[in-house]
Amino acid sequence: MEIVMLPPDQRDMTAGELIALWRDNIGDIPGVDQITFEAERGPASYRQDISVDLSHDDIEVLEKASTAFVSRMEAFANTTDVNDNYDKGKLQYDFKLLPQGRNLGFTSAEIGRQVRNAFFGALAVRQLRGTNEIEVRVKLPLDERQDLQNLENFLVRNDDGVEVPLLDVVEVSQRQAFTSINRRDGRRVVNVAMDVEPANAVSRVNASIETEVLPQLRADFPGITWTFEGTQAEMKESTDSLMNNFIMAMLIIYALLAIAFGSYIQPLIVMAAIPFGIVGAVLGHMMLGYDLSLVSLMGIIALAGVVVNDSLIMIDYANKQREKDNSIYESIHEAGLRRFRPIMLTTLTTFGGLTPIILESSSQAMYLIPMAISLGFGIIFATSIILVIVPCAYLALEDIRLLIQKGRTIKRNKETSELA
Secondary structure (H helix, E strand, O other): OOOOOOOOOHHHOOOOHHHHHHHHOOOOOOOOOOOOOOOOOOOOOOOEEEEEEEOOOOOOHHHHHHHHHHHHHHHOOEEEEEEEOOOOEEEEEEEEOOHHHHHOOOOOOHHHHHHHHEEEOOEEEEEEEEEEEEEEEEOOHHHHHOOHHHHHHHHHEEEOOOOHHHHHHHHHHEEEEOOOOOOOOOOOEEEEEEEEEEHHHHHHHHHEEEHHHHHOOOOOOOOOEEEEEEEHHHHHHHHHHHHHHHHHHHHHHHHHHHHHHHHOHHHHHOOHHHHHHHHHHHHHHHHHHOOOOOOHHHHHHHHHHHHHHHHHHHHHHHHHHOOOOOHHHHHHHHHHHHHHHHHHHHHHHHHHEEEEHOOOHHHHHHHOHHHHHEEEEEEHHHHHHHHHHHHHHHHHHHHHHHHHHHHHHHHHHHHHHHHH
16 A cells, blocks of 8 residues: 655654554554555655665575574664564465376476466467467366365376376475575575664664674574675765775875975974864754764765865964964964954854755755754854864974974984084
8 A cells, every 4th residue: 555645844743753644543453464554755665764684595594594683683672673684475275296107108398397287278379369379278177176186186288198196206295486586606595684763773772783682592593694785885986985985085185185294294294273173063963953864974074175274274374373483372362363254254154154044944855964964063063162172282292293303303402412
């Protein structure tokens, strides 16, 4: 059953609330294996929050392990619609040709063809009626096809026209046929998927699965292996790619600053503002009740390039003052006074421009809000730290340089006195 909801501004209920109400009213239906509720938003297809592929060489062990895993996940308070794709399907009859059947000239293919024609029908003729093609098939009467006991009286004919009872030339056995067989990288797998409510509990449930449930499952069923698929796998892949690109961006920023300053140390003072910006972004998410997401990380990476500007203009101005033979304290003091207003104006205008997005309540902006929070609160927090930390780090760097220079002078004087 599919329900298309009205636009968000025309209804007073979210998709999650409708699903919860629907699930409570349905309850448990006898004879139903599983009921899954899916909510799709936009063009993307629905995927459950957590998806795990279990694998084992023994299909029976894999079946027991997947059943145990589903039972353990159903015990979690935050998990819903826990299901697996393991389905044995319906019962089927297997026919094995006996030696006496081969002696009479029967083959497995011939036996299968005659049994199939009897129950599904042998194509006798095709007729055209207008633009439609009609097939005429010949098969056993309905009452004989519905009663499998009639197999005892079913006759098969060999190429010589000799008719013998089917059960005299074949051995019949029953087993369950798999509806589908799922493999990943050549290994038989069973996928167990589930939704998590509320959405901010996904990371907590996922951590419990990795540290508690799956290790215990391996202890109970030795040889079981697993991989996270679906949303979690894509999230991990995207995060890893984002982190690699972030490291590359930091190296490029460092190289550009080193060229501009003609120093290998001063760029580190400028880039010291980046961690404080990240702290501000995290605090902003906590204050507004948002979870860190992939979009939040994108905002943090963009923030790294923004907060560097405030430190850059302060250090650059201090270096220019040093070129006028001012003391280091006077230079950084003058830089703090002269660059305070530009830094604060840049910060406040940036935060002010992002505020409408942060306060937006429409569903169209919900994916941009985490990025805006990262940028807005990150630059506010980083600026307040930059005005204090950067001048201190600038003076500390000079003290370290003087100590190293003093140590070299003492060592040089000592070597000169020993030579004298």
